[in-house]
């Protein structure tokens with residue numbers, strides 16, 4: 596898919612102690628490395644020709660760097676999400692301003708208190724949406740997306756991971772990269788059963804390598820997974836540029852590469 600703008604956000608110091616973690620693994624975050632890795636990420640977006648809107652960090656919102664969760668954008672429409680975890684719901688306020696500036700039509704899920712979606716649960720294939728039935732996103736949230744966007748939206752069960760896209764993401768047109776563990780295999784089966792289009796699945800052994808950012812003939816992949824990188828190279832066209840990015844520090848609070856941006860055509 597072609598995009599011209601990315602919406603990112605600064606990292607508050609409060610993420611280090613206050614970032615939500617699925618596991619209570621308390622491996623300490625190296626703040627300098629975390630900030631360097633995030634700068635490399637936003638620089639890479641700019642090098643790919645995207646205008647990067649960098650929203651200000653907010654110390655009262657430790658996870659606000661993960662802009663993907665605060666909105667879902669489909670062509671010129673945006674759903675502002677009512678996130679699953681209460682501590683993250685106010686992230687939508689800054690996001691609303693950015694999307695209003697971008698001139699997209701806004702549907703505000705926060706008006707429906709029982710509907711919940713984190714953008715990390717939303718796999719948009721270009722013609723339909725697969726959304727996690729997860730710790731953070733529910734059926735009412737899926738219904739809101741279907742009503743707002745007017746495209747098919749199918750719920751896919753998420754057991755272990757935080758979000759659907761903790762185990763999969765779009766690698767290219769109708770091509771889904773997915774982890775080859777138990778969860779990834781069951782997600783692939785459910786997606787195939789629900790899909791209205793044929794998709795090819797690229798299975799990788801490293802769960803973290805299943806979350807990539809694919810846009811404008813480029814794919815961002817997480818550094819440190821050479822086997823998965825080889826599989827990705829074998830499954831993308833020669834014209835596709837792979838950009839390896841370090842993500843070790845935000846991964847400690849369950850962040851991955853799609854989390855830190857929303858890609859739009861403003």
Ligand SMILES: CN(C)C(=N)NCCC[C@H](N)C(=O)O
Nearest residue numbers: 615663715758760848849854
């Ligand atoms: C695809 N993924 C995983 C995401 N879009 N979001 C990651 C959010 C992590 C944050 N600490 C939290 O637990 O909300």
Ligand SMILES: [Zn+2]
Nearest residue numbers: 715850851854
């Ligand atoms: Zn994520």
